[in-house]
Amino acid sequence: MRSITYTSLCAAAILVMILTGSQTSVAVTCQVTQLAACASAMSSSSQPSAQCCAKIKEQRPCLCQYMKNPTLKAFVTSPNAKKVAKTCGVPIPTC
Template sequence: MAGNRKAVALCVVVLVLAVAAAGAASAAASCNPAALSPCTSAIMLGMAPTQGCCVQLRAQQPCLCQYARDPSYSSYVTSPSAQRAVRACNVRPNC
């Protein structure tokens, strides 16, 4: 049962990020929250970030502070597991 909840939560996060990215016309072209989808397991489940996740975190580093200020994303990018992923990938947001 808990496994199903986690799977649903992961799907919801990916869907929310994809929809928000599609509707974020006012955001800078390079800031794309959906690009962080390889980090879903690290952010939602606290697993170690994959190499693909670290690549995307580095690419989205200039946007992480923007995401942290956005109520749609803040709970994801400021969560303890997200912060562990950021540290594990040696990403240093300048907020």
């Protein structure tokens, strides 16, 4: 009797997770150095690499934090940085 109850509870928990679309989220560590792959594209008119685009997408939740930092703001909001972000499909947030 006990194993049936335990099995039923496990099955119910799994069903609830499936029905609610339970997703695991991964926290992003905000490190502007992760954008080093984009340095050449941001300082010239060259196309961003796949690695650059991946890093910008990864660091997207951090962009407002970078924009609020006086030292980093010019780097993140420069015309070339905006062009690289647009090419990579990452919108510059309004913070």
